Amino acid sequence: MRTLDHIGIPTTEPQAGEVYAEGMKVFLTNYADSTNRIEWLRFESDSWMPELIQKKTHIAYQVTDPEAEMEGKKVLLPPTELGGGAWIAFIEEEGIAIELMWNK
Template sequence: MREFHHIGLPTDTSQPGEVYVEDTKVWVTDPRKHPYKVEYLRFEKDSPVKGPVRDLPHIGFRVDDMAEALRGEHVLLEPFSPSPGFFVAFVLRDGAVFEFMTFEHESNLPWK
C-alpha cells in the first residue's frame, strides 16, 4: 500500500508550530494541521541532509512495508527513525523526491 500523506516544501522562513528533529537538524511542521497537507522543512546550515532531499519539494506516502517500497529505488536517505515507532526514507524517481513512511501510531510523529 502507498497512501498519500503530505507534500513537503523546503523553506528558509520559520513557520508556526514547527518542531526540531535533532538527528537531521531540521524544523518541520505537522502536515495534518495544514488544509492542503503541506509540511514545511527548514534546515539548519549544518544539517547532514544534502542534495535533492534538502533542495527539492517531496511527496510523502505512508507505506505498509518499507523494504518493499525501497526495492529497486534510488535511495537518497536510508530509513531512519525521527521518533520511536516512526521510520522514513527518501528516494529519487523520475527527477522527483518521494518520502516513504511507516509508523505504529500517528501519535509517534515528531511534531507530537
C-alpha cells in the same frame, strides 16, 4: 501499496508553529495542522540531509512494504526510526525525493 500522506516544501523563511528536529538539523511544521497536509522544512546550513530533500519539494506516502518500495531505487536516506515505532526512508523517483513512512 502507497497512500498519500503529505507534501514537504523546503523554505528559507521561518514558519508559524515550526519545531526543531535536532537529529536532522531542520525546523519543520506539523502537516496534520495544514488543510492541504503541507510540511514546511527549513534546514540548517550544516544539515546532513541529502541536498535533493533540502532543495526540492517531496511527496510522502504511508507504505505497507517499504522494502519493496526501495528495491531497485536510489535510496537517499535509508530506513530511520523516528521513535514510537514510526520509520521513514527517502528514495528518488522522477527527479524528486519520495518519503516512505511506516510503522513497525
